[in-house]
Amino acid sequence: MGNRQSRPWIVSDELWSLIEPLLPVPGPKLVEGRPRVPDRQALCGILFVLHTGIQWEYLPQEPGFGSGMTCWRRLAAWNEAGVWGDLHLVLLKKLRAAKKLDLSRAVIDSSHVRAARKGPQSGPSPVDRARPGSKHHVIIDAQGIPLAVSLTGGNRDDVTQLLPLVDKIPSVAGTVGRPRRPLDALLADRGYDHDKYRHLLWARGIRPLIAERGPPHGTGLGIFRYVVERTTAWPHAFRRLHIRWERRDDIHEAFLGLATCLITYRHMQRLC
Known part of the structure; x- marks a missing residue:
């Protein structure tokens, strides 16, 4: 060991x-x-x-x-060939079969990575003096287990990935009955504050818990959102993902997908 x-x-x-x-x-x-x-x-x-x-x-x-x-x-x-997506689904099924997947609420967020060179899915980062960068977007279950990830340019608004990530969550079998897909609730910070997306989440049967831009900080969502900040930091522990070295976005996405599987596998080892 x-x-x-x-x-x-x-x-x-x-x-x-x-x-x-x-x-x-x-x-x-x-x-x-x-x-x-x-x-x-x-x-x-x-x-x-x-x-x-x-x-x-x-x-x-x-x-x-x-x-x-x-x-x-x-x-x-x-x-x-979709190997990493297939492996991620296998791991999620095992977690759900062991009743260790908590979809009572999910949390969404993103993190920035500097890009060593320009390429597809990179753009001027607003948090790094407009240098080339990318964003890793992730949606997790209540414990921090990643359910879906995506890659965009560093200048893309977070809210643009809200529905694509929700729709990317696979139907997870593992217990008797129909596969579990819909989330009960989705938590997000002010970057996702838009009534249009609240309505679209309600239409999917998901309760939106999104912080509003106007009120001061301290709405109480932070006690649930800390788990996503922890999860977004985990991929950066893999040195190849700390900086985006690849010009080709599919290779960087491959590394991101593989890292997501490894993080999920560690959860499975710990919980199951």
């Missing part, structure tokens, strides 16, 4: 048993050459980059990860 904590890029047997069935079957090799790097080793290489923030070309070869380009291609292919 201590070995895994000191080397978090090592994929445990339990985690691999959840991921392996979701991976696409590799196609036939068109050119004979070196044998294909096993998927589990390539995943360890991807996790090494995610945890350490190292550049792909400097990925060490001694642990048997495969080359940085091999791991990069594998990450892009798995993201395109």
Whole structure:
């Protein structure tokens, strides 16, 4: 256990048993050459980059990860195949089956990350002197378990992602009866204050608890919202997500989706 904590890029047997069935079957090799790097080793290489923030070309070869380009291609292919979304749903189902998913209220928020270079889903950040940046948007359950995430430019208003994130929450089976989708209530700060979105949430059967811009601070929502501030900080503990190094937005989204799965997996280990 201590070995895994000191080397978090090592994929445990339990985690691999959840991921392996979701991976696409590799196609036939068109050119004979070196044998294909096993998927589990390539995943360890991807996790090494995610945890350490190292550049792909400097990925060490001694642990048997495969080359940085091999791991990069594998990450892009798995993201395109929807592996991280599928894995996240598997984890949420396990949490709901254990009655550890609390959808009595959800909380939404975002965090900024600086972009090392301009690219899709980046823009001038209003909190970083208009330097290129991106936003990680997240909606969580009452305990801080991420339900859905998204990536936008740093200049996008938070409220633009409110409904897309709500609609992105998957239908979570796991108990007898219909899959659970609607939230009971959604908490948000002043950045989401707009009557139009309150009406649209009510239309979805969700009670909006959104702070208003006019009244002074101290409305009482903070005692529930602290969990989302904690959750938005967790992805930034992965050094590859602390700064957006990728010009391609799909690669950064792949890292964000993988980190979301790891955070959810840790909740599952702790609660189930």
